[in-house]
Structures are given as structure tokens and as C-alpha cells.
Amino acid sequence: MGRTPPVADNHGxxxxxxxxxxxxxxxxxRRTGGWFMGVVALLTWDLDLRPGDLNDVDRLYRLTIESARVIQGExxxxxxxxxxxPAECVRLxxxxxxxxxxxxxxxxxxxLAAQYIKRGEAVGIGEVGRPHWDVGSDVVKLCNEVIEYALTVAKDLGAVVHLHLERAGEATVKSIVDIVNxxxxxxxGKVILHHASPGMVKPGVENGLTPSVPIGRHGEFEEAIRQSRLIVVESDYIDDPRRPGAVIPPWRILSRVNxxxxxxxxxxDDITSIMVDRIEELYGVKYS
Ligand SMILES: [Zn+2]
Incomplete structure (x- = not known):
């Protein structure tokens, strides 16, 4: 390529x-080609906040918004x-x-998230969804109701939704398509399948949803990109020094792309499409 390819992290x-x-x-x-980062709220307890307290949810949101501002300033x-x-649901x-x-x-x-989105301080709801581990059918039902509510609110606001889901391929996608319908x-396209498995890529794209594929997962990403190129990629970096190896940090995306x-x-062309075109469409931002 000769020059540094543009790097975007859809979900970190x-x-x-x-x-x-x-x-x-x-x-x-920034030093490694990064031009865009979607900053997603962590769990309340990751920030020493209390689950089950809406005032702390508000603090969580404000810290996430402030983080995005600081990143933009850089x-x-x-x-x-x-x-x-969804882990907050299970914890409660x-x-x-x-x-x-x-x-x-x-x-x-x-x-509460909708209020920030209305004021233009945030662009989407996430991550909401279902636990990726086995839970009872009553919890799954509850989580599906939460997903339905999030999609309804996001529809009215024209906002994106980052969905955290189990990774059961076509079955997972179908359950979301049912709610979307x-x-x-x-x-x-604003319904984003965060941490999508390769099996979710094709059915996701065919149904107009956007799979966000973890680029750090060796083998998996290669399999995912064979299914479709109409994806975005993510680090899903959690910025936790106690779990350094969990995923790749955003600044390693460039070497992986190379x-x-x-x-x-x-x-x-694939890189331009994934790292620039899709991101511009999703978030209304401009790469320059
Ligand atoms: Zn995440």
C-alpha cells in the first residue's frame, strides 16, 4: 500500500x-493509523459504580461520553x-x-441513554442484548424485551444499536431479525451485531444488519471475511490491565490489517470499504 491504511475500531x-x-x-x-473509534459503555462495576443505581448509570454514560470527547481531542x-x-440484568x-x-x-x-442521544452527545444504544453464556429462558425472554425496547427507541432517534449476543450463528441472527421486523x-444497517461469529456474518448481511467482527480473533476473522465484505471490525478492547490478553488493543489493528x-x-479496496465507507454510513462521520 505504501501509505498507512486507515484504521477504524467500531467497538472498543x-x-x-x-x-x-x-x-x-x-x-x-492515532500513531497506528487510527481515525475512528466507537466508544461503548463498560459495566458499572468496571468503573467502581454500583449496579442497580440509576444515578451511577448516569455517571457511567457521562464517563463514556467524556472519554469519546477526550479521544476526539487527540x-x-x-x-x-x-x-x-446484559450482565447488569443477570447481576440484578x-x-x-x-x-x-x-x-x-x-x-x-x-x-436515560435516549436523552443523551437527543442532545447529540451520544450516537447509539449499547451494548444491550443477551448474555453470551447459558441463562434460563425467563432471562432470555426478559433480555429480548429489552432488545425490542432499545430498537424501538433507536428507530425513533435514528440511532445505532450495538447488540451483545450469544454467538450461535444463523439462529442468533434469526431471533434478532424477528424483533427487527x-x-x-x-x-x-444501524442494528450492529457486536462480536459477530463467522456464522452470523452472511445471515446478518443478507438481512440488512451490520456484523461487527473482532479482528483480533485469528482464523475467525479470515472465515468471516469470506462470508461477506459488508462488515465493520472491532477490537472490543476493554482497557483492563488485569486482563491484558483478552483481546487485541486498537493500536494492534494496523499490524493485523497489514x-x-x-x-x-x-x-x-476491502480495507477502504470496511474501515472508511461502512463507518461513514453508520455514524455520519467523514474520513479526511
Ligand atoms: Zn464490548
């Missing part, structure tokens, strides 16, 4: 309390995606909350 986290924080992550990412275009992870149930109470709480957390989502280019897994 930064932890201003316990991790490197937004400034350092942005500087490293020369990396950045947007905030705010919401409550474990501490004895009834399902109705949890549902009401998750709805309020989405309503029920809600009548108009811009289906490797994939050298191996001929992708070409320059």
Missing part, C-alpha cells in the same frame, strides 16, 4: 478509572454508544430483584 471500551484511559489509548491508536474521530450490558436478578423490577430498570436506563426498524493484506485475505 476505555476505562478512565482503572485502565490506560482515553488519552493514552487515543494517542497509541485527533481520532470518536462517538459514544451508551447503555447497559442474582441479587434478588424480580424480573419485572429488572425490566423496568433496564427500560429506564435506555430512556416486529419493531419495523427502517434503517436495519498481515491480512500481505496474506491476500483482503485487498486495499
Amino acid at each position: 471500551h476505555v476505562n478512565p478509572v482503572k485502565g490506560l484511559g482515553p488519552r493514552e489509548v487515543a494517542r497509541r491508536f 485527533g481520532v474521530r470518536s462517538v459514544a454508544i451508551i447503555g447497559l450490558h 436478578i442474582e441479587t434478588g430483584w424480580g424480573l419485572d423490577k429488572v425490566r423496568g430498570y433496564m427500560v429506564k436506563a435506555i430512556d 416486529k419493531v419495523g426498524v427502517r434503517d436495519r 498481515q491480512l493484506l500481505q496474506l491476500g485475505v483482503v485487498n486495499e
Whole structure:
């Protein structure tokens, strides 16, 4: 390529309390071709906040929005995606909350996110969804109701939704398509299948959804890109020094892209499409 390929991270986290924080992550990412980062809310307890407290959810959202601003200040275009992870749901149930109470709480957390989106401080809801581990059917039902509510709110706002799901290929996609149809989502591309497995790519794209593939997963990414090129990629970096090897950090995406280019897994046009065109469409940002 001769020049540095543009690098975008559709879904990553930064932890201003316990991790490197937004400034350092942005500087490293910027030095390695990074031009865009979707900053997604962590879990409340990752930031020493209390699950089940809406005031702390508000703090979580504000810290996420502030992180995106700091990243942007370092020369990396950045947007905030705010919401409550399904693990919060499970945690509240474990501490004895009834399902109705949890549902009401998750709805309020989405309503709170909507206020920030309306003011233009955040662009989407996430990550919301279902646990990727086995839970009872009553919890799955509750999570599906939360997904439906999030998609309804996002539809009215024209916002993106980052969905955290189990990775069961076509079955996972079909269950989401059912909810998308029920809600009548108009811009289906704004429904993002975060951490998509290779088996979710083709059915996702065929149904107009956007798979976000973890580029750090060797073998998996190669398999995913063979299914479709209409994807975005993510680091899913969690900025947790205690779990350094969990995923690749955003600043390693460039070397991975160069490797994939050298191996001929992708070409320059693919990279432009994935790293620039799709991101511009999704978030209304401009690469320059
Ligand atoms: Zn994530």
C-alpha cells in the first residue's frame, strides 16, 4: 500500500478509572493509523459504580461520553454508544430483584441513554442484548424485551444499536431479525451485531444488519471475511490491565490489517470499504 491504511475500531471500551484511559489509548491508536473509534459503555462495576443505581448509570454514560470527547481531542474521530450490558440484568436478578423490577430498570436506563442521544452527545444504544453464556429462558425472554425496547427507541432517534449476543450463528441472527421486523426498524444497517461469529456474518448481511467482527480473533476473522465484505471490525478492547490478553488493543489493528493484506485475505479496496465507507454510513462521520 505504501501509505498507512486507515484504521477504524467500531467497538472498543476505555476505562478512565482503572485502565490506560482515553488519552493514552487515543494517542497509541492515532500513531497506528487510527481515525475512528466507537466508544461503548463498560459495566458499572468496571468503573467502581454500583449496579442497580440509576444515578451511577448516569455517571457511567457521562464517563463514556467524556472519554469519546477526550479521544476526539487527540485527533481520532470518536462517538459514544451508551447503555447497559446484559450482565447488569443477570447481576440484578442474582441479587434478588424480580424480573419485572429488572425490566423496568433496564427500560429506564435506555430512556436515560435516549436523552443523551437527543442532545447529540451520544450516537447509539449499547451494548444491550443477551448474555453470551447459558441463562434460563425467563432471562432470555426478559433480555429480548429489552432488545425490542432499545430498537424501538433507536428507530425513533435514528440511532445505532450495538447488540451483545450469544454467538450461535444463523439462529442468533434469526431471533434478532424477528424483533427487527416486529419493531419495523427502517434503517436495519444501524442494528450492529457486536462480536459477530463467522456464522452470523452472511445471515446478518443478507438481512440488512451490520456484523461487527473482532479482528483480533485469528482464523475467525479470515472465515468471516469470506462470508461477506459488508462488515465493520472491532477490537472490543476493554482497557483492563488485569486482563491484558483478552483481546487485541486498537493500536494492534494496523499490524493485523497489514498481515491480512500481505496474506491476500483482503485487498486495499476491502480495507477502504470496511474501515472508511461502512463507518461513514453508520455514524455520519467523514474520513479526511
Ligand atoms: Zn464490548
